[in-house]
Amino acid sequence: MNKKNWMLTFLFYLLATAIALAMLVPLFWMISTSLKTKGALMALPIQWIPKMPTLDNYRRLFSTQGFIGSIGNSFIVAAASVALTLISSSLAAFAFAKITFRGREALFILYLASMMIPTQVLFIPLYLVMSEMHLTDTLTSLIIPGLFRAFAVFMLRQKMMTIPNEYMDAAAMDGASLGRTFIQIIAPMCKGIFATLAIILFMESWNDYLLPLVMLQTNSKFTMPILLSVMSGQFKNQYNLMMAGALVSMIPILILYAGAQKYFKAGLQLGGVKG
Amino acid sequence: MKLRNQKTGIVAAVPYLLPSLIGMAVFSILPIVASLCISMTNWSGMTRVSIFHGFFTFVRENFLGLQNYAAIFQEKEIWTVLGHNAYFLVLYMPLMLVMSMMLAVIVGSDHKAVGVYRIIYYIPVLTSWVAGALIWKWVLSSQYGPINDLLGFVGIKGPAWLQSEVWAMPSIVLASVWKDMGFYGMIFLGGLQSISPEYYEAAKIDGANSWQRFRRITLPLLSPTTFYVMMLSLINAFQIFPQVMVMTTDAGPNGVTQVMVERIYKFAFSFGKMGYAAAYSWILFAIIFAITIFQNLMQRKWVHYE
Numbered sequence: 032m033n034k035k036n037w038m039l040t041f042l043f044y045l046l047a048t049a050i051a052l053a054m055l056v057p058l059f060w061m062i063s064t065s066l067k068t069k070g071a072l073m074a075l076p077i078q079w080i081p082k083m084p085t086l087d088n089y090r091r092l093f094s095t096q097g098f099i100g101s102i103g104n105s106f107i108v109a110a111a112s113v114a115l116t117l118i119s120s121s122l123a124a125f126a127f128a129k130i131t132f133r134g135r136e137a138l139f140i141l142y143l144a145s146m147m148i149p150t151q152v153l154f155i156p157l158y159l160v161m162s163e164m165h166l167t168d169t170l171t172s173l174i175i176p177g178l179f180r181a182f183a184v185f186m187l188r189q190k191m192m193t194i195p196n197e198y199m200d201a202a203a204m205d206g207a208s209l210g211r212t213f214i215q216i217i218a219p220m221c222k223g224i225f226a227t228l229a230i231i232l233f234m235e236s237w238n239d240y241l242l243p244l245v246m247l248q249t250n251s252k253f254t255m256p257i258l259l260s261v262m263s264g265q266f267k268n269q270y271n272l273m274m275a276g277a278l279v280s281m282i283p284i285l286i287l288y289a290g291a292q293k294y295f296k297a298g299l300q301l302g303g304v305k306g
Numbered sequence: 307m308k309l310r311n312q313k314t315g316i317v318a319a320v321p322y323l324l325p326s327l328i329g330m331a332v333f334s335i336l337p338i339v340a341s342l343c344i345s346m347t348n349w350s351g352m353t354r355v356s357i358f359h360g361f362f363t364f365v366r367e368n369f370l371g372l373q374n375y376a377a378i379f380q381e382k383e384i385w386t387v388l389g390h391n392a393y394f395l396v397l398y399m400p401l402m403l404v405m406s407m408m409l410a411v412i413v414g415s416d417h418k419a420v421g422v423y424r425i426i427y428y429i430p431v432l433t434s435w436v437a438g439a440l441i442w443k444w445v446l447s448s449q450y451g452p453i454n455d456l457l458g459f460v461g462i463k464g465p466a467w468l469q470s471e472v473w474a475m476p477s478i479v480l481a482s483v484w485k486d487m488g489f490y491g492m493i494f495l496g497g498l499q500s501i502s503p504e505y506y507e508a509a510k511i512d513g514a515n516s517w518q519r520f521r522r523i524t525l526p527l528l529s530p531t532t533f534y535v536m537m538l539s540l541i542n543a544f545q546i547f548p549q550v551m552v553m554t555t556d557a558g559p560n561g562v563t564q565v566m567v568e569r570i571y572k573f574a575f576s577f578g579k580m581g582y583a584a585a586y587s588w589i590l591f592a593i594i595f596a597i598t599i600f601q602n603l604m605q606r607k608w609v610h611y612e
Contacts (some may be wrong), residue, residue: 039516040417043412043415043417044417046408046412047412047417047420047423050405050408050409050412050423050427051423051426051427054426054427054429054430054484055426056445056452056453057430057438057441057442057445057484058429058430058441060441060444060445060451060452061441061444064444072450073450075449075450076455077450077451077452077455079452079455118325119325119326119329120326122321122322122323122324122325122326123322123323123325123326123327125322126319126322126323130314130315130318130319130322131314131315132314132315132316132318132319133315133316134316135319138323141330142330145330145334147594147595147598148334148338148591149545149594151545151547151566151567151570151587151590152341152587152588152590152591152594153334153337153338153341153587154570154571154574154587155341155344155570155574155580155583155584155587156336156337156338156340156341156344156357156584157333157337158574159337159340159344159355159357160332160333160336160337160340160357163356163357163358175329175333176329176333177329178325178326178328178329178332178333179326179328179329179330179332179333179334180329181330184326209318209322213322234432237434238433238434238435238436240434240435240436240547240548240551241547241548241567241571244551244571245571245575255434255436256434256435256436256437256548257436259436259437259440260436260440260551260552263440263443263552264555270444270447273440273444274440274441274444276437276440277433277436277437277438277440277441278437280434280436280437281432281433281434281437284432284433284434285429285432288428288432292425295428296492
């Protein structure tokens, strides 16, 4: 390697590392703070590394009313809405990709058009619809909107379109019903998209703020983000406790990411869905 | 080839479409219609209104026409609020574009160990906004935060970030860039990887240095991705909400971080002005819609794909 190349490589790592460190400062600060005692929290000069680290904040966190419940709530909502969306959207995608019927294109365009209206515009009437069905302040109100997810239908349809129709014909020839063809042939071929969608949807639901903020009222129903934001009002300036909470809330997604990086990447390239 | 026992037609399709169609009717079409109606009433949100029983009677009795919309535009507030969103955008977009493009170039290079950087850059994207905003609130603490500590280290007295009228919005921009740049970086990475390596090889043979290669090949060929990212972040700039709610309670000193979604939420659920809030949300939609249309038109006209 000549000298110029060596310099460039050095500069590359310098820049890459500088950005990485800058991005890690807030996360480092979260971890460090979560291990601090009340005294260390407001000590000056600030302690980058706590002099007397303690796990007391985590103990307090888990004994805070509603915290453990909120973990459960978040899990239930995320898992159930993923399942609901995958089932309902794959069925619809199957109809759009493999069954010819009149008005198919028009209906699909309606699906695409619906993607232009974000939750930020519709949360008021969504609240009314839920309250009409006596579903406000229930976890169900966060799960059932998953019935209709145009982008999931869109992604699954894309994949199903690539499956040759010969599979459909062969199945029909063997006397398989449409339902069996869907369950035994088409759905298994979409495994990769299912995994990708499941991860995107799980993360979206786990991290969601607006919808649970609008729907939920009682502490025992709160999902983690809502409980954390309420706690931050209650425990003003107890940042050691809050940082412990923030860290705990991140762990499931980090584990998911570590285990399924491949699908995260695929999800980004396909959908561009943001957390 | 069409087989005789191959079922087609609407009858065959309905069972498969049904769950999704019910979802669309109840959670998309019904809310759209209801919201449009409510935006033309003076409903406070305090009285009970049923969407299924006597909704249209209620709408007729409290009908204001377009008065809510007129009232919104007669007041100065909407312009101030849109100004805040625009200010966010002006600070956010250039910073985010430069940073995320840089991340993509780093992660997309063939140096060793880029995998580690990729993971680090992506962690903020995985964080929920509530956690991220709480972290930033504490990081930006004027007395006890690491940012001002580091600034003090180089002799600068850091501001009281979120408590300062001048710095509250830049603080939110900073947190948002931190949270989003990994996401947009990944989109840029996809764009980078679609550029054929032959261009670079040809340029290398012609003696172009790496800056020239970036300037003359990467940037122009990346333009479709750049445009897409710009439009995404433009829409995103009008939808910012959790970071504002969590980082600046009551929208900062003197309301300097009041933004569209935050206003809609407060009008609807804190100030008892449901009709007004619904009208506000349709103005937000009009903006997002205009951006989307613009994006589609420009993509067809200006961006050329290989």
